[in-house]
Amino acid sequence: MADLEKLITVAKETVSRDDVKHLIGWRQGTYGFRVSPHFITEPEEADKLIFSPLCNSNLVNYLTWVEKLPVPRGQEADTRKVALMVKGCDSRAVVQLLIEQGIKREDVIVIGCPCEGVIDLAKAEEMFPNVLEQVEARWDGEKIVFKLPDGEKAVPREDVLADKCLRCRYPNPVLSDVLLGDEVKTEGNDDYADVDGMEEKTTKERWAFWEEQFSSCIRCYSCRNVCPMCYCEDCILDRLNPTWINRSNNISENTAFHLARAFHLAGRCIECGECERVCPVNIPIMTLNRKLTKEVREKFDYDPGTDPDSKPLQASYLPNDQENFIL
Amino acid sequence: MDNMKLPKEKVGDFLAKLGKEKFRVPREIGGRSEFAPPNGESNVDFSLPNTTVPLKSLFYPQTETLYRFEVGDTVPKTSVVAEEMIIMGVRPCDARALTIVDKLFSWDPEDPYYLAKREKATLIGLACQEPRVNCFCTSLGGGPASTEGLDILMTDLGDSYLFQVLTEKGEKICQEAGDILVKSEDNDVQAAEKAHNDAASKIVRGIEADSIPEKLPQLWESDIWKKTADPCLGCGTCTFLCPTCHCFDIQDEIEGIEGRRYRVWDSCMFTEYTLHTSGHNPRPTGRERTRNRINHKYSYYVEKFEVIACVGCGRCINLCPVNIDILNILSQVKEAL
Amino acid sequence: MSEQFEPNVVAFLCNWCTYAGADLAGTSRMHYEPNVNIIRVMCSGRVNPLFVVNALQQGADSVLVSGCHPGDCHYMEGNYYARRRFTLMKELLDYVGVDPQRFHMSWVSASEGNKWKDVVGEVVKETKEVGSFEQFQRDKINW
Numbered sequence: 001m002a003d004l005e006k007l008i009t010v011a012k013e014t015v016s017r018d019d020v021k022h023l024i025g026w027r028q029g030t031y032g033f034r035v036s037p038h039f040i041t042e043p044e045e046a047d048k049l050i051f052s053p054l055c056n057s058n059l060v061n062y063l064t065w066v067e068k069l070p071v072p073r074g075q076e077a078d079t080r081k082v083a084l085m086v087k088g089c090d091s092r093a094v095v096q097l098l099i100e101q102g103i104k105r106e107d108v109i110v111i112g113c114p115c116e117g118v119i120d121l122a123k124a125e126e127m128f129p130n131v132l133e134q135v136e137a138r139w140d141g142e143k144i145v146f147k148l149p150d151g152e153k154a155v156p157r158e159d160v161l162a163d164k165c166l167r168c169r170y171p172n173p174v175l176s177d178v179l180l181g182d183e184v185k186t187e188g189n190d191d192y193a194d195v196d197g198m199e200e201k202t203t204k205e206r207w208a209f210w211e212e213q214f215s216s217c218i219r220c221y222s223c224r225n226v227c228p229m230c231y232c233e234d235c236i237l238d239r240l241n242p243t244w245i246n247r248s249n250n251i252s253e254n255t256a257f258h259l260a261r262a263f264h265l266a267g268r269c270i271e272c273g274e275c276e277r278v279c280p281v282n283i284p285i286m287t288l289n290r291k292l293t294k295e296v297r298e299k300f301d302y303d304p305g306t307d308p309d310s311k312p313l314q315a316s317y318l319p320n321d322q323e324n325f326i327l
Numbered sequence: 328m329d330n331m332k333l334p335k336e337k338v339g340d341f342l343a344k345l346g347k348e349k350f351r352v353p354r355e356i357g358g359r360s361e362f363a364p365p366n367g368e369s370n371v372d373f374s375l376p377n378t379t380v381p382l383k384s385l386f387y388p389q390t391e392t393l394y395r396f397e398v399g400d401t402v403p404k405t406s407v408v409a410e411e412m413i414i415m416g417v418r419p420c421d422a423r424a425l426t427i428v429d430k431l432f433s434w435d436p437e438d439p440y441y442l443a444k445r446e447k448a449t450l451i452g453l454a455c456q457e458p459r460v461n462c463f464c465t466s467l468g469g470g471p472a473s474t475e476g477l478d479i480l481m482t483d484l485g486d487s488y489l490f491q492v493l494t495e496k497g498e499k500i501c502q503e504a505g506d507i508l509v510k511s512e513d514n515d516v517q518a519a520e521k522a523h524n525d526a527a528s529k530i531v532r533g534i535e536a537d538s539i540p541e542k543l544p545q546l547w548e549s550d551i552w553k554k555t556a557d558p559c560l561g562c563g564t565c566t567f568l569c570p571t572c573h574c575f576d577i578q579d580e581i582e583g584i585e586g587r588r589y590r591v592w593d594s595c596m597f598t599e600y601t602l603h604t605s606g607h608n609p610r611p612t613g614r615e616r617t618r619n620r621i622n623h624k625y626s627y628y629v630e631k632f633e634v635i636a637c638v639g640c641g642r643c644i645n646l647c648p649v650n651i652d653i654l655n656i657l658s659q660v661k662e663a664l
Numbered sequence: 665m666s667e668q669f670e671p672n673v674v675a676f677l678c679n680w681c682t683y684a685g686a687d688l689a690g691t692s693r694m695h696y697e698p699n700v701n702i703i704r705v706m707c708s709g710r711v712n713p714l715f716v717v718n719a720l721q722q723g724a725d726s727v728l729v730s731g732c733h734p735g736d737c738h739y740m741e742g743n744y745y746a747r748r749r750f751t752l753m754k755e756l757l758d759y760v761g762v763d764p765q766r767f768h769m770s771w772v773s774a775s776e777g778n779k780w781k782d783v784v785g786e787v788v789k790e791t792k793e794v795g796s797f798e799q800f801q802r803d804k805i806n807w
Contacts, residue, residue, distance in 0.1 A: 029650040031460065031532075036650035037558035057649065065560065067598070067612040130460040132531050198759065207761025207799055216357035218380070218389065220594070222562030222648055236714070238599050244714055247578045247591045248390040248805075255800040256717050259756060263713050266752045278648035280564045281379060282358025291759045295752055317744035319734060325754055326747070327770035327783050582722075582802060 003181040004051065007085075007111070010178050011046035014083045014109060021080035024062050025111075026055040032131040033124045037062065051085065051180070053137045053144050056118040056162060057226075058272040059084050060093035063103055064231035083109035087118070089164065091173035092270035092305030093228035098175075099305070100268070100312055102231055112176025114184045117157060117165030119144065121277070124160050128153070164273040164286070167191075174306055192294045194287055210288075214254040216281045219247075223275035223285055224261060229268045236260065258288065266292040267313030270305040328498045330516060331490040331508040333481075338371055338488075341507050342415075345500065351385060351414045353378050362414055373416045373453055373483070377640060381570035382421040383428065385412065386444045389567075389592045393440070393577070398584040409443035413500065415451040415481075420464045420640040422450050422476035424570030430632040431573060449496045452477035453488075454523055458530045461641030463654060466533040469638055472523035482519040489519045534657050536625070536635060542664050543626040547618070551659050556613030558649040563594035565643035565651070566620065571636045574600075595619050621656055671791035673700045673784075674724040676711045678743070681732035684774035689781050696781040697788040700728070707731065709742025713753040716767060721802050726766040726791040730783065733771040743771070765790040766797060 007025075015023050027038035027048040035054045040046055063082060071077045086094060094110055097103045116139045128135075128148060136147040143154040144161070158166060168188040173179065198206060221237065224230045236244040237257065245260065246253045262285075271293060275285040296302050299322060302313050333341055342350050342365060351362040352371045361380035365371055394403040429445065432438040455462070455471035464470055474480050478497035482489045489511055492498055501508055566572040576593035579586055593600060596617075601610045610616050628636035637653070644652050677683040683704050689696060701724075705711055708731025716727045729750060731743040750769050758764045768790070770783045798804050 030644075030652040030655045034650040039554075039557040061560070062558075069611055130531075132460050203758070203761050203763055205761075206759065210760045211799070212357045216359045218359075218563075218567050218592075220563035220567050221597075222560060222564050225560040225562045226648055244718070246580055247576060248580060248589055249591065250390065250805045252721050252800040252802045252805050255760070256714070256721055259717050259760065260714055263753060263756060266749075266756070274648075278560075278562070278564075279358070280568060280646040284358075288756075288760070292752055292756060295755045299751060300748070314745065314748055317741065317748055319744065321744070321747055321751070323734070323747055323751070325751070325769065327768060327786060 004049075007049055007051060007113075007180050008046050010111060010180070011040060011049055011083075012043040014111075015040050015046065016043050019080050020109065021078060021082055023083040023085075023109075023111075024059045025049040025085040026051065026057070026059075028054075028134045028136075031134065033119065033121055033128075033135050033137075049085075051113050053117065053119050053139055053161070054135070055085075055087070055113075056121065056277060058087075058090045058093060058228055058274045060086060060090050060097070060228035060272075061226055061274070063094075063097065063108060064228065065225070079107075081107055081109055083111060085111045085113055086173055086176065087113055087115040088168065088170040088172050088174070089115075089270065089272045090228075091175050092170060093272060094305075095174050095308050096229060096268060096270050096305035097231075098308045099310055105308075110173070110176045110178075112173030112179045114172045114179070114181055115165075116171065116184050117144075117161040117168065119160050120162040123162075127155065127160065162273060162277070163194075164271060170306075175308065192290060195291050195294050198287060198291070210255075210258075211251060213283045214258055215251050217249070217254045217258065217283060218281060219249055219254065219257065220280060222278045222280065223283075226274045226278045227265070228272065228274070229265055229270065230261075258283075258285075262288045262292060265289055267296045267300070267302060268304050269293055328492045328501065330492065330511040331501050332484075332511045332515065333488045333490060333504075333508055335486055335488065337507050341504055342371070344505070344507055345413060345503055349411050349413045351412055353416045362417075371416070376457075376459060377418045377421070377455075377642070379568065379642075379646075381568060381640070381642065382414065382417055382425060383570055383573070385414065386425065386448070387428070387432075387441050387573065387575075390589055391440060391591075392587050392589045395585065395587045397586070403588070407439050407443045409447045412444070412448040413451065414448060416453045417450050417477065418455055418640070419452055419471060419473040419475070419477065419480075420462075420469055420638040421570050422452050423464075423469045423473055424476075424638045424640070425450075426476040427571050427628075427632070427634055427636055427638070428573050430634065434632075449478045449500055450476060451479045451481055451490075451497075451500070454480060454482045454519070454526065456483060456522055456526050458526055459641060459645070461532060461644040461654075462530055463533045463639035463641065465527060465530050465639070466536050467635055467637055467639045470523075471526035471530070472519075482522055484515060484518055484522075489515050491516075491519070532641075532654055533639075534654055534661070536657070539625045539657060539660055540629040540635070542660055543622055546660060546663055549663055551656065551663060552614045552618040555651060555656055555659075556617040559596070559613040559617060559651055560649060561596055561598055561613060561616070562648070563592075563596055564646050564648070566594040566596055567592055568642045568646060570638060570640055570642070571624070595623070617651075617656075621653070621660075625657070669792060669795055671699050671725040671788060671796070672723060673726050673728060673787055673791060674719040675700050675702050675728040675730060675784075675787075676705050676708070676715060677702055678708045678731040678738075679704055679706050680738040681736065681774050682708075682730035682770070682772040682780065685772040685776045685780045688774065688777035692777050694777055694781045696784045699788050699791075700784050707737065707739050707742035708746040709737070709739065709744075711746060711750075713749055716753060716757075720762070720766070720797055721800060723801060723803060725795075725797045726768065726787060728768045728770065728783070728787050730770040730772050733773055736773060762799060763794040765794045
């Protein structure tokens, strides 16, 4: 488990450095179970940092979601490092960005937090609805303990953790500059039961399922924006010339959008589950992504975001890649 | 007109009598809830919390064709589609939001697409009894039983719904329903009022909003905006699902020799929303965009239409993936000066 | 009597092999199904998977991508990338419920006019089995 005191000390030291622009961590949100990304530039702001089962967001996205203003003449661009806190799954995004050369290693300081799983907000809020006071949480063996206004409540981890955590294979950061606390035991085993379940259905049933899901999409693009691997400066979804996908919201364009989004992550998705977490209309986006992750693992024996020296899956090939479907 | 009562077991009959196809009721479709025609049997679940997609989508759909054309046409084929709708189970905040948006769409020039739909719709509201943690309608002139914008206000009395008829449209509905509705008893109104007051007392969050419109212009350069926008992902959740947000983009689609011009929801939180052809963007970062969102609701709209374009439904707070909380921003605005 | 369904097959052919192979089939006066609409691209590696989606949106009943045999790519390795890409795309389309008969890939060299004829025959036959594509075609959207 991550050591909070060490975290604050490390954070203070890091933001005091001249070559660091800011540190991104988590802080308690405005109410209930929410947490918010915390951007620190001054050491005193570090006291608000937390690391708990509530920290369910992936901050790696902020490495690439940078809106650069034109640099005025005579001034130099800000090239200082960014420090950020990562959980095991998040660290894979950093690695994948390195593989793709989306970031430079020397531009980031990775503060690794071994993680025993984070909550699924929907599960927690269903269990304890309408909590206004800020809730604190901590890991305690097989339980998650919440500090609620009416006392502490221990909840079995299976009941409240996000699905991705229950099958987590990488609880410890794959890469880090500073590791907070001891590594946790890895026991997760991912059998892709959700994908298998979908595959067992008939083609017709699958389309019926996805048609309903895609129809309910409002195209807010939060899944794209939150994704640490979606960092094209010029996204095809914003393009008008050529128009790859029309702006109109209907089953045709929505399906094209979802296929494009999923496919752009083929062999790149690190399964942090952010897309599904942020979706306001609860589309099971990970069930789509994980189909590709499964195929990538089975067909190409590739696990994205684990080996900084590997080549991106779709920018490499083996002469003997299987091709049994080709006529 | 006297108050009426609809026994719960007669909801199906009520729908059938007035014409099921006219009704729009809250329904869960896929992972979202929205107002849609009732499904199959008469089971309407009015206990669902406020719909994910606000009522505006019925009057101002995400994608709406403005006109069609064909190669060689000199006059586009305009079609204003509006069918009669009875929307049942509307939350008072959503109905109030419509009255706010009405001001914009009936401004000069009038928007025929929106107004035609508005004219043909009857709104049967449902008083909220279980406000959620982020509801703050009482701060903005509404309430769990606000009647603004509604034709009938429905209150759940356990085994029946009390119908408080508010307009002529509402009266017409009651007359058409005939003997499905029963006369209400004397103590029903008291019971409803008690329910309304109980609900209002359950609202825990809020802000005193009157002073905000005058404060905002002075905070143009405040660091609130940068701080708030730092975690913002620039997605359109808060605006797309806001009952009063109404920005749209106009696009053409052409297939073969036919085409259409349509409008589609747009969001001021998107980077490309203000992007000029030249490449210049007057709102280049999240800071300017967040500032615009708050200012539009709490300052510009007030200047133009004398009402705050926020009803306190809490959707933007509930659904923001990074906990950008409008109440938190507003309290910072209040503290800043 | 209802007219027999004639599928609309969109084929993305690489300039150096399959396009030449199709040309050979033509100049050899081989008879093959006329349902295939050929779009010539420089390499199978140039085919963006979104081309497939967009073709289906715009009225194709099935899509064929065809290039040089592995090892024969004019650009050395374009078809290897295409192979990885479409292995995954085929799975994805199937997974969302698009009949697998609607997407095909083949290797046809410039000298394989006969094979081209067989490939087209196979693709058209399979497409006829699943009928016209309507799931997310733009034309089916009520404007």
